Amino acid sequence: MGTEVSRRSFLKGAVLSAVGATVAGSGLAGCAPKTEGTAAAAGSDAVASGAAGNLTPQTALAQLNPQDYDYTANSITDWEGTTLFSDWSFGPLTLHNRMVKSAAGSAYLPFWTTEMTIAEYTHWAKGGVELMWVEDYASLLEHYPASYKVRTRENADLAQVADAIHEAGSYCGYQLSLMGASFSGFDATTAAQFECANAHDLTLDEVHLVQADFVDAAKFLQEQGFDAVEINAAGNNIGQAFLSRNRNERTDEYGPQSFENRTRFVNEIIEGIKAACGADFPVQVLINALEENDYDLGQNATLTTVEENLQMAKLLEKAGADSLHVRLGPFNNHPAEFASDMYFTGYGIDGATGYGNQFDFSRHFEGKLIANHSGCGMLLDVAREFKDAVSIPVGTVTYMDPAHAPDFFEQALKDGKADFYLMNRPFMVDPEYIVKLRENRLDEIRPCNRCLHCHFDLDEDGAFYEHCRMNAAHMRAYTEQMPEGPDLPAGTGSKSVMVVGGGPAGMEAARVAALRGYDVTLYERKGSVGGLLEFAANVKGPHENIARTRDYLARQLEVTGVKVVTGQEVDADFVKQQSPDAVVVATGGVRDTLGLQSADGTDVVSIDDFLMADIGQEVTVVGENAQAVDVALRLVAEGKHVTIASPLPLTALDKGQSDHIKGFVIPMLYTRGTRVWPNASVKSLDGGSITISCDTGVDMTYPCDTVIEALDMLPDTSIADALSGMEVYSVGDCDRPFNIAEAITAGNLAARKI
Incomplete structure (x- = not known):
């Protein structure tokens, strides 16, 4: 039967780029209409084999939004002449590449020390990011001291942060947002008391007070050395409430009766900032490009369309906005606004809303999204409509990763679909992303797995915990786990290091130990490295880039000079015969x-x-x-x-x-x-x-x-237990089985200790 063939073909080495054809063999795609950009074999083979006649309702639903993975092609060998590395202007600022760090990264940032904040942002600046938006981690609005922001104007050290970013070679802007629990200083009977406040919750005096707070905060940021501000008028922020017909029931001049009224709240903030900070102080505005009801799927009569937003974008430009940042506007799922590729997570459920149903991307979001590339560059066609409507630069988000799909993203810029790409996770995963891309070292760029451990997660005990599956230093630098910071400490003399096991923990340990200057040999009992990554890639499919992760780690062994011995069973006696100075045991669990x-x-x-x-x-x-x-x-x-x-x-x-x-x-x-x-x-x-x-x-x-x-x-510590008297580290599943992220981190931290 088709399903058995599919399963076996995966294990026989079918690469992930062939997933579309493989799935077709299991009867997944035969029910789906062939759409532009969909691999040709994805539909016809299933029909020809008769698989379509065996389709179940579950299978039919799975291919509601068929995917094409050919979009990752690359024909670029010299990046210097690309549009991606061409100049563009943001207000008075001239930038030399089209990749901008967006104002996101961590719900923990308000609790970071200044040292941690500076380390994170300067790392990105040194890696080639020329403009970065610092997320709104300090309570800067006088009448809105957000309860979760423990940093204030007095202790946020914003001048130090701006100076450090400048010294590292980058411009810095700051995003101003307003969403939270309560307004202090406002009448509790009229003020917005809850997150996602609606525009009609505010009295006219309160409206003007909020506007004044934004202007005052922008002036303060300029005085601290920031080069620009971004007004977040998207998602659950108060600016979006005024732009919206759904959240705005006012009957005064800030109501939804006209585009001028809907934009008045944000426009007056822009005008106020320009008056206070100077006409040449850049202001970027973040808005929802288009909206959809993900909770009550399709009930979208009062949600804002692209056509409405184009009219409002013109008015934002007229008020003085220097650039636009457009993103998706799902009604209820905030993280999906900026990480909309989550709609494509999970095998066969492309379009999942998070509420147990699926978008039909040919209909929902006006059918305007690029929805057959696993969430990559979803809004580029929509961004093009904004570019055609205004004369200021337009950028957009949602898994903007030129290293992942070089031709796709380069062509989008050439075609005028966007002026710049707002990126976050790729930079968190690899702070040297832009440098490596410019040097055409794509196989050395640490791939983002789109696993979202970075934004909000829980550890094994259920405690709030953020980290990166691929980059162990993210969220750990300058903490108890990694007090030395992200940079690797130099090795302590000449040492031979033996790594036993070629899974993610072992490969990461070998990479780090080699970078510290040690002579590293990795032994793997199978014929190739990767451990359970191949299994994970085959089960999960291509969305999380697990196969790229395996390839990246294997390439790192080559780049760092690690000697790899495959097909070698290793026991304690073998280790003793080799007599290494240190041993990292990464043999996996049982x-x-x-x-x-x-x-x-x-x-x-x-x-x-x-x-x-x-x-x-x-x-x-x-x-x-x-x-x-x-x-x-x-x-x-x-x-x-x-x-x-x-x-x-x-x-x-x-x-x-x-x-x-x-x-x-x-x-x-x-x-x-x-x-x-x-x-x-x-x-x-x-x-x-x-x-x-x-x-x-x-x-x-x-x-x-x-x-x-x-x-x-x-856990299986049998080898490590038999090596008493040696410098031994057990990492990954053999020590503490959990997931890929913890395995890579364990390998990294152990190799730092050698």
Whole structure:
């Protein structure tokens, strides 16, 4: 059958660029109309093979928004002559590349020390970012001291931050935003008391006071050395409330009765800033390019259209705006406004809203998005409409990553779809992104996995925790974990370092140790490096760039001069024979198991083997970690009926996955009929059925052709334990199994200690 062929072909080495054709073989694409930009084989092969006749409702839904992964092509070898590295002007500022750091990065920034803030921003400046927008981390509005902003004008050290950025060679702007819990100094009966305040919540006096606060804050920032300000009038900010017909029910001159009225609040702020700071002090305005109701899907009659925004953009320019920053405007999901590629996370659920349904991108958002590139450059066609409407520069967001799709992004600039790209995650992942890109070292650019661990996440204990899957220094520099900061300390003399295991933890440890000047040899028992990354790439599909991650880490071993020995089993005796000065053990964990045995009509398969196995129609996945959920999602997309039986509480479901991604994946599993039984144990398998015991108080028996055991990895420190007296570090799953992010971090931190 098609699904078995698909699964086996993946394990036989099908590269991720062939995912579209492979999925077609499993009957996923035959139901979808062939759209421009979609790989030709994605639809025709399935129809020719008769797969379309076997489509299930789940499979049909999965290809509501078919994807084309050919957009990542690259024909550029010399970046110096590209539009991406050409000059452009923002007010009086002349910039020499089209990549700008957007005002985002961390919900933790208000709590950073000045040292941490300066280190982060100057790292980007030294890496080639010429203009960066500092996120609004200090409470600068006199009548709106946001409760979560512990930094104020007095202790935010903004002058130090601006000076440091300038010394590192970059311009800096600051984004002014207004969204939060309460207005102090306002009458509580009339003022907006809650986040997402509506325009009609403010009295006229309060409107003018907020405007004055913005102008005063801009003047203060100019005095601190900032080169520009950005007014955030998008998303849940108060400026957007005035631009909106949905959030503005005023009947005065700030009401929605005309475009002039709707823009008056923001326009008067622009005019006030120009009067206070000078006509040549640049002001950028951030607005929703177009809006859609993601919560009550399609109920969008009062949401702002592109056509409305084009008229308002002209008025913003007339008021003095020097550039526009346009982004997506989903009604209810704030992170998806700037990380809209989350709509494409999870295998086969492209267009997931986060509320258990799917956008039809041919209809929703006016059908104007580039929605067949896994979220990459979604708004470029819309940005072009703004460029045609105004004469000031226009930039946009949503996974703007020229290294990921060089021809695509270069051509968009040539075609006049945007003047500049606002980027954030690619710079956090690799602060040297622009330098490496200019030097055509694309295979040395650390790829963003779009995993969203960076924006909001929880650790194993459920505590708030932000980090980067790929860049261990992000959010750890100058903390207890990494007191020396992001730069690697020099090695302590000449040492030989032996790394045992070629998964992400081992490869990262080898890379860092080599960069510190050590002589590093990595041993891998398999024929190639990568560890479980290949498995993850095959299960997840291409969206998270897992295959690129594997290739990047392998390339780093070459660049840093690590000697790689594959096909070599390593035990403690072998290590002692080599007599290294230090050993990093990264051999992986041991898969936990319930010891279930196949019964008549029900096969038991380990998750590690499921890609090669014959999987029945009725599947029970035993486990709750991210691997278990990813496998369940993959099987649901193939049309299987999936049940998850978890030995842990429901709160543990998809553990190891970032909190944002969980919010898109889990609702779609439920929508497609996946039943989750928490606190469950398997009692028996018999005659094509499974019986589980759970906290319902009764045993549950239901059909089951295949059980996939997907329990956690268990630590395996046997090699390290046998190396007493040596300098030994255990990293990754052999020490503390969790996820890719923690494995890479563990390898990095261990290699810093050698």
